[in-house]
Amino acid sequence: MxxxxxxxxxxxxxxxxxxxxxxxxxxxxxxxxxxxxxxxxxxxxxxxxxxxxxxxxxxxxxxxxxxxxxxxxxxxxxxxxxxxxxxxxxxxxxSLKTRERPGLRATKSADDAILAAGADFNGTLSDIGSLGLVVYARGARPVLAYEIRVRGVSKRDGEADMRYFVDAKTGKVLDKWNRIHTAAATGVGQTLFLGDVSMVTNSVSGGYQLVDPTRGSGNTRDGKGKVIDTVYNTAAIMTDTDNNWGNNAESSVASEASDAHVGVATTWDFYKTVFNRSGIYNDGVGVKSVVNVTFRNGGPATGGNAAWYGAPYKFMAYGLGTSSWFPVVAIDVAGHEMTHGVTEATSNLAYSNDAGGLNEASSDIMGTMVEFFANNAADTPDYMIGEKIYRSNPTGKTALRYMFRPGDADGGRSYNCYPAATFAGVDPHYSSGPANHFFYLLAEGAVNPSGFSYTPSQLVCNGDTGVTGIGRDAAQRIWYRALTVYFNSNETYAQARAHTLQAATDLYGSGSTQYNAVARAWSAVSVN
Missing domain, CATH: 3.10.450.490 (Nuclear Transport Factor 2; Chain: A,)
Known part of the structure; x- marks a missing residue:
């Protein structure tokens, strides 16, 4: 070791x-x-x-x-x-608002529900089946429903392992989301993005393994360029004879593997140091990472993605890149994906409607905080998501998402401000915008980010240009406490406001500077 x-x-x-x-x-x-x-x-x-x-x-x-x-x-x-x-x-x-429960006699069969889910899936099916009856209580009132699992490639979701909920009396699809939470809607490690960095490996007879015994034996594996669905169970742990991994270039898979390995270690250290959390499930067990893979997406397999595969799989996958993207192993990507696991282990935010946006925002927020925690000069910390993965980025401003003005990064698909109605049917990567925006304002205030030229009025939704930040440390502690102690699986933005205020009260006191800043930052993104 x-x-x-x-x-x-x-x-x-x-x-x-x-x-x-x-x-x-x-x-x-x-x-x-x-x-x-x-x-x-x-x-x-x-x-x-x-x-x-x-x-x-x-x-x-x-x-x-x-x-x-x-x-x-x-x-x-x-x-x-x-x-x-x-x-x-x-x-x-x-979130449940009633003690009313439905009758448990279904008038539709499981086969009816399977047909409804399959028709809605709109893609190539690998397998589909019923997981049995459930009480679906995310709507106005609880109803009896079938949970249907659909695996395959969806034109909408790409590589998909879907949870469908189908009304057991009407056959209507009530809700659906993908279990695979992606980064896009799309020992010396000689890394691609971080330069040469020290990293923990495991010494074995004849060489070294890309295993980190100090962080729950998390390990990194080579997917050999194959579709992740075919290799996640069989990809071998990477080995080396001299404990020097990669060459800072894509010609060696060990380069991107080093980025992933260091990203996972840094995320582990962030959660352990700041929140005393020992791994994703707080059980001291490390995660499996598979690099150099592709994802199915309704057309040719693509290397332009990264994903956390939740229970029962519990591993991370990193795409090998595309003509436009480097391998998707930037450090904020690792922090983002591991946080999907932390969310699954705690509040278990669903991946649709308001809860889906809060799920994605939690990963963006903590992934960004991991980047600041790493503080690597080769990847200067910022409030942009995934900016390092672009092969052509001469200004450094191309990114998957901005936290300070989310819609400006993706042509207006992400929401800067919370709409008058709750989110319904909106991709979680876009409905995450108001929460990302809130966090930036909470941490930094209505202050122009380095390299941009926004006025304070462009950074708020309500004209309150005097919003003042409380700093990243206090902001991340408030968000983490709300996520792990108060958020529930069907969390709405209104509840998130109330729960982050409660978290601020717990940590800093009701009426404190931090409490007042939380209220003001939410109002600045139209969550009142």
Missing amino acids: LHLAVLAGLTALSAPAFAGKANPAATLRANDLLASHGTAAQRATDDAFAVRDIVVDNDGTEHVRFDRTFRGLPVIGGDVVMHSRNGAFKAASL
């Missing part, structure tokens, strides 16, 4: 004393509170609950997140966080 340099980090302000799942005492107390405060949790007679995650603050305040079932059926959108201290109930965070 080679123990090499680890990036210096930030000092934690208020790391939780405990986070994870194995806390029987907290679980028992939270279950007692569910029994005695069932109304606050919208608990129906036949509801049951299973712990997803537990956070215990240093002052003993407990936040226990539950998934819900009704008569054995999963309740999609029924998750709830019970907040308490010293066994006394404080509050419950949830």
Whole structure:
């Protein structure tokens, strides 16, 4: 094992004393509170609950997140966080608004639901099948539905492993999203983007493996240019004889592998140093990364993407690039994708409507904070997403997304300001805009980013040019606490405003400078 340099980090302000799942005492107390405060949790007679995650603050305040079932059926959108201290109930965070539950007799068959999902998919199917009945509770009222899994290549989503929810009485498609969360809607490591950097590898007989034993044995593998769906189970861990990986060029796959390996390590260190989180699932287990792959997208396979593949797969994939893009292994991409995993492990934000935009924004926000944490001179930290992956970028301003004016990066597809109605049917990469914009204003204020020429009035949606930033450290702590303690799977932008204000209260006090800045920044992107 080679123990090499680890990036210096930030000092934690208020790391939780405990986070994870194995806390029987907290679980028992939270279950007692569910029994005695069932109304606050919208608990129906036949509801049951299973712990997803537990956070215990240093002052003993407990936040226990539950998934819900009704008569054995999963309740999609029924998750709830019970907040308490010293066994006394404080509050419950949830989106479910009723204790009403549907009848459990389906009038449509699973085959009917499969046909409806297949017709909606509009692509090439690899396989499709029913995962059984669920209670779908993300709408105005809970309804009985089938969950249908569809895998294949969609003209809309590209490489897809879709969750469909189909009304079991009408056959109508209620909702859908892709389990594969992508970066676009599209030991010395001699990296492509970061120069020569030290990285931890594993010493074995006859050489070295691209395995990081100091970070849960996370490892990096070569996909050999193949479609990721065909190699993620078989791609071999990369090896080397002299522990010098790559040549700073694409002619060696080890170059892009080094970027990915360092990006994952840096993201691990960021979460550990700032939030005391040990890996994506806070279980000390590292992640598998597969570089040099392509993705199906409805036409020829493309190398222009990167993705977090959620449970049950739990790995990261990095495209080998295109004629326009370098291999998609920039450090903010690694931080973005790993954060999809953190979101899945905690709030489990759905990937549609407002929740989908908040999911993508969480990854953009934390991916950007990872880039600032790394502070590598070869990739100067900024509030642009993925700017390093473009082969031609003479001004340095071409990017997947801007956080300060999201729509300016992609021809107006991303929303700068929250619309009058909630998001419905909007690609999460575009509905992420208001939350990204909020975070920039919260951290930096209505201040022109380096290299641009925006006026303060162009950086806000409501004319409030006096918005003042509180700094990246406070902003990222507020967002992380809201994401992991208060957000629920069906989070709306209005709830995100309330929950980040609660997070600011927890960390800095109600009426504090930070609290007031959160309120003002949300209003500046039209979330009131």
